[in-house]
Amino acid sequence: MKVTDLVVAASIVALALLLSYAMFLGGIGPVPVRSELRTLALNYILLTYNPAKIIYSALAPEGVTAIVWDYRGLDTYFETAVMFLAIISVVALTHGCKVRIGLGKGGMSLIVKTTTRILMPLIVLAGVSITMHGWLTPGGGFQGGATIAVATVLALVTYSIDTLAKHGIRKKILLAMRSTGLIGIALTAVALLIIGLAVGVNAYIFQNQERIGSPLAFPAYFSGTPTGGSLLFYNLFEAFAVSAGLSLAIIVTSLREEEVKETLRGEGVE
């Protein structure tokens, strides 16, 4: 070991110790210590799953999903729409570009391909599991969908974009799946409102359980297990939309130079 290596190592250790000492002395200012929860946080914790106060509750044990899709569902819907718009923009940029089968060299080695073939179903299964437990344990539609999209990315890197196209994973299909997911989310958001209008009962947008002035509610239990009411549908549709959307974005950005140039020449751009 050289002397310079020792000096570098000693400097790093000295810096870490000095920073720690400065923080210990209050060098970064006073650190606020709160022994009590804020009222807002306390309310979420007490009401997220509270069968005794259903009109304030989402009846889902997982607080984050309850907040994201019930208490502030409208906000999440617009976030999802923004992501959809971003994907639409990427697709619009490569409008008209098609995958030319036979352009690539057929992907990686047999060992990597076999490993991918074993792992892909496991990844999809993990994604479905994360989605289907979203209202019970940490996770949910976005996380599950993103996990499922990893399987597409893996297949794309290992086998090449040609293989995906041959197996029917194309832009149009993914875009249709993504749109179906979004429409599903929108329909779930207004489902109780439509039922309310049909039967002449008051209801709200993004209503999950009974609320003040509205007796309508999504079923909160399935054979004794909490379903989170509307959260189940939101998670499923979100997973559908996100898995298709992210896969689409990855496929579109993986188009090869020749495929893009061919389209640009067709449009008269050199």
Place this chain on the structure above:
Amino acid sequence: MIEMIWETVCSVAGLILVAIGAFCDIAAAIGINRFPNFFVRLHAATVGAIGGAVVPAFGAGLIALGSPELGNYRFFVAGVSFTTGLMIMILGQAGAHALARATLKAKAAPLEPCVHNALRRREEVRGE
């Protein structure tokens, strides 16, 4: 009584696996620092990935099975540990292989000093 023996066996076996994992990690760290080129350093990294991650993951699963204080959650912890270990075992070798193959084909790292190169021999047999 049998349960107690089973739990003790699981815990001790798990702790031994974790200890083996710690040794493999240290060996891998030394190897990565001391080995002369990319390909042998990759070999050391694989020792860290398999011996230093898969083995202790299995060990953690066994320790969970031998911990009755976790209640039914010990089966969840053990299941996740074994699955994670298995996945790293499948992925680690494939990742190392892909890296080594790509580096060799692209000639991105010096090959010397080289003790044995199976791929070169195969290319010679093929007459490439």
